[in-house]
Amino acid sequence: MLGEKVLMKGNEAIGEAAIRAGCQLYFAYPITPQSELPQYLARRMPEEGRVFLQAESEIAAINMVYGAAGTGARVMTSSSSPGISLKQEGISYIAGAELPCVIVNIVRGGPGLGGIQPAQSDYFQATKGGGHGDYRLIVLAPASVQEMVDLTILAFDLADQYRNPVMILGDGVLGQMMEPVEFKDFEPVKIPKPWATTGRKGREKNIINSLYLDPTKLEEHNWHLQAKYREIAEKEVRYDTYRSEDAEVLVVAYGITARIARTAVDMARAQGIAAGLLRPITLFPFPTEAIAQAAEGAKALLTVELSAGQMVEDVRLAVNGKRPVYFYGRTGGMMPTPEEICREIVKVAGKEVAE
Amino acid sequence: MKVVFERPRALSDVTTHYCPGCTHGIIHRLVAEVIDELGILERTIGVAPVGCAVLAYNYLECDWQQAAHGRAPAVATGIKRALPDRVVFTYQGDGDLASIGTAEIVHAANRGERITVIYVNNAIYGMTGGQMAPTTLEGQVTATSPRGRDIKQAGHPMRMAEMLATLPGVSYLARVAVNKPANIMKAKKAIKQAFMVQIDDLGFGMVEILSTCPTNWGLQPAKAMEWVDEKMIPYYPLGEFKVPGEVK
Ligand SMILES: Cc1ncc(C[n+]2csc(CCOP(=O)(O)OP(=O)(O)O)c2C)c(N)n1
Ligand code: SF4
Numbered sequence: 001m002l003g004e005k006v007l008m009k010g011n012e013a014i015g016e017a018a019i020r021a022g023c024q025l026y027f028a029y030p031i032t033p034q035s036e037l038p039q040y041l042a043r044r045m046p047e048e049g050r051v052f053l054q055a056e057s058e059i060a061a062i063n064m065v066y067g068a069a070g071t072g073a074r075v076m077t078s079s080s081s082p083g084i085s086l087k088q089e090g091i092s093y094i095a096g097a098e099l100p101c102v103i104v105n106i107v108r109g110g111p112g113l114g115g116i117q118p119a120q121s122d123y124f125q126a127t128k129g130g131g132h133g134d135y136r137l138i139v140l141a142p143a144s145v146q147e148m149v150d151l152t153i154l155a156f157d158l159a160d161q162y163r164n165p166v167m168i169l170g171d172g173v174l175g176q177m178m179e180p181v182e183f184k185d186f187e188p189v190k191i192p193k194p195w196a197t198t199g200r201k202g203r204e205k206n207i208i209n210s211l212y213l214d215p216t217k218l219e220e221h222n223w224h225l226q227a228k229y230r231e232i233a234e235k236e237v238r239y240d241t242y243r244s245e246d247a248e249v250l251v252v253a254y255g256i257t258a259r260i261a262r263t264a265v266d267m268a269r270a271q272g273i274a275a276g277l278l279r280p281i282t283l284f285p286f287p288t289e290a291i292a293q294a295a296e297g298a299k300a301l302l303t304v305e306l307s308a309g310q311m312v313e314d315v316r317l318a319v320n321g322k323r324p325v326y327f328y329g330r331t332g333g334m335m336p337t338p339e340e341i342c343r344e345i346v347k348v349a350g351k352e353v354a355e
Numbered sequence: 356m357k358v359v360f361e362r363p364r365a366l367s368d369v370t371t372h373y374c375p376g377c378t379h380g381i382i383h384r385l386v387a388e389v390i391d392e393l394g395i396l397e398r399t400i401g402v403a404p405v406g407c408a409v410l411a412y413n414y415l416e417c418d419w420q421q422a423a424h425g426r427a428p429a430v431a432t433g434i435k436r437a438l439p440d441r442v443v444f445t446y447q448g449d450g451d452l453a454s455i456g457t458a459e460i461v462h463a464a465n466r467g468e469r470i471t472v473i474y475v476n477n478a479i480y481g482m483t484g485g486q487m488a489p490t491t492l493e494g495q496v497t498a499t500s501p502r503g504r505d506i507k508q509a510g511h512p513m514r515m516a517e518m519l520a521t522l523p524g525v526s527y528l529a530r531v532a533v534n535k536p537a538n539i540m541k542a543k544k545a546i547k548q549a550f551m552v553q554i555d556d557l558g559f560g561m562v563e564i565l566s567t568c569p570t571n572w573g574l575q576p577a578k579a580m581e582w583v584d585e586k587m588i589p590y591y592p593l594g595e596f597k598v599p600g601e602v603k
Contacts, residue, residue: 024437025436025437027433051436053436056459056461059459060426060429060459061429063429063430064430065433066422066429066433067420067430067432067435067437068433068434068437069433070420070433070434071433071437071438073437089423090426197418197419197434198400198438199400199417199438199441200396200397200416200417200418205417205419207412207418207421209412209420211409211421
């Protein structure tokens, strides 16, 4: 299916993209709304002579990822919110030991067992840590099935390049939705991994580890990690804009919400309101600079999320009090309509945009 | 001059952090001797989870991955599935394997994962200062069972070897002790066998090793060795619970 467009569900598209990116092993435990992904890979990975293993739990799955990533192989796991919570210990160890891997979270509503409908309420968990310690994931937020493919391929490269876990933060709509996608021909990036534990033949022994009992060493390790996160923040910010150049009301939204907000922007424009959209593609690193700059020209910002208000905190930090930042959110699996978001844009414009 | 005794190649030339009289050191040496004898040092990867032996990666000369508490069998699974022709072993305590990591050990064993598990049962949590473990004997005083383990309140000491031996994926399973020379010889044989079943692709291999923790048992090292005979072995009988080819 090279070069041609095929119709695929988001979850399956991630699976196929992982295979194209050279993912050698996949470990996971079933959970809605991402089960199409393990089901797809249960069939495809053995076809390619690669490893699919259904683990006994998400805890086991993420630790299998740790072990396999430590050998230098490209490896992935996926889950949805409650399962991602269980993985947090392992993710912290993976970040501490600087192992490259890809973790997919097809987010559903919480807290607790919550529901199985789409949500964006794991933003804090994904971008601020989630597990213990000072660490960051690279977090990529696709807004279409094609982007699920492209960002999955990018995720494996970034993981290897920075020796860092990368999370793909999707939602139930993107996971279940069918759209045409194209798989372009490419060679997966090959980054040498001299640190991998493959048996010490011909070299000194390697140790994959996150333990530093000496506080001076642990602090040193932490400063090293922080320097890496700063480099990622400098080089890897990605975002998209739509009609934002002259926007007086700038909507900030990611993932599926950004798709709905885009229609809302057009509707507001039709009513004579200069609305625009900024869509973060990387949630960490967050497009802080881009938002700060866009805010200069705008009168106000409106953040829209499928949560009670999480990314809005980062938008406020970016704007740093220079402009009012409004929030509109739906939770629990409820989706805003374009009309709903347009109404919010009109409201904000009424308050902040003087005639 | 003829060398009659030397450090195994697989054993690092360093001083360990183990307490005087602790048998973790003996077990390390046995594992190192087996690795040497099988000639597998350059293709072996160890997994050291949390516990007193977390620093084992400093004491054996193979590649290592340090793992979270209880998760070593899952980490080892990831390594082995990525590199099926390497030799992978875990070195786990009883808190690690029999408490927080029960799910991981049961399922790795049940999958017949081609890994070797060195399970060090000292009937207590050593590293955290002597709290009760699932293996702590009835009546045994620990920091969290100050009046002795009450089985009505805390349940029974767990016999992991017997339990895991019921799983078809297990190829070799034995319980040994390292409190006297005769037992140490048998322990080494069992460890070798547990590596052999992995190398021969027969299934999951594990050795439960009754070990001492003089520090947290509050006993002199020599007394601790006796305590293994007097208290532990009667409840945790030594022997082979599963050998290759056996159908249970
Ligand atoms: C998730 C987690 N919980 C608790 C601990 C604290 N902890 C470290 S070692 C240990 C017990 C180790 O006992 P055991 O496995 O029997 O090994 P030993 O130290 O006796 O050799 C505990 C509870 C931890 N490191 N991680
Ligand atoms: S605390 Fe116990 S198990 Fe740990 S090193 Fe000391 S004697 Fe050995």
